[in-house]
Amino acid sequence: MSERFVHVTPRLAAALEMLQGCDTVADVGCDHGRLTAALLQSGACSHVIASDISAPSLDKARKLVEYIGQSKQASFRIGDGLQVLQPHECDAIAILGMGGTLMARILDACRLPLMGSGSVVLQPMRAQDDIRQYLYEKRYHITDDRIVFDHGRYYQILKAVPQDCKDRIPSAFPVGFWDIGYRCFADRDPLLVSYCRHLLSIYDRMKREAYGSDGEERLHCKMIALQTIIEQF
16 A cells, blocks of 8 residues: 555545546546545555656556555546547546636547446536536536535536436426536535535626526526525425
């Protein structure tokens, strides 16, 4: 066992739990390798393929894995998105810390869903609505969806698997609203209401700044949806 460890934040801990039990995980856009290191040191999987489009970032990830003594369980590849993977090479894919629009483009560029892996864990930093709408329209099933509060910030983390039909959205969930997950709503996530109120304060400020524009109406609709979710609790 390694004598050196990487501190696991609540955000990483949630991702680790969703990836638990996999043999090989692809950490796509691994940045400095904290998830890769955490996966290996926790025993969540036996091997990680760490990839990034940035050579300097990938080098930092490699050094971090060396630091915790897990180099034999990791491989490192420079490249864009899932293009670094061969079909059916991994059991699960993790994409953390990117924008939701970019995540959707990465998944859509695959020549087969998830390059044949069984699931994907996603943690979008922004544009959560883009990746959520993409997953629904492309017939992914959301198996887990959580809100995590980490170092003063809310994060959404979800796990999706390919399926043959569109997911069933709860009847009480606002139609066409993608900023928050319907699975998170159905599971009664304990942070859902506080996160909705947090978003309401942000959208209210943005709405005032967008007065008289098309954006004002769009934000108004989002705020109504958030109020509807709060009232259902």
